[in-house]
Amino acid sequence: MFTTENSRLGQGMRSIRRGDIVCILDGRELPYVVRPVDNVRYQFLSSCYVHGLMDGEAYSKDGVDSTEFCFC
DSSP states (O other): OOOOOOOOEEOOOOTTTTOOEEOOOOSSSSEEEEEOOOSEEEEEEEEEEEEOSSTTGGGTTOOOOOOOEEEE
16 A cells, blocks of 8 residues: 555555655556656556546646656
């Protein structure tokens, strides 16, 4: 179990740690967890459950940031 910076409750792999990023990949409905490797690259970890962000709910939220990821 984890909480996001926005106090959303989530569930995912035990390896998730502070500093990992929950994101919705373009065209997908589920949230995923990625880990920063350096300033420009990210490691894909897994999908996860985050209350209020499932089944495309994040696309209807105001204030959602858009970021481009480079996976290694």
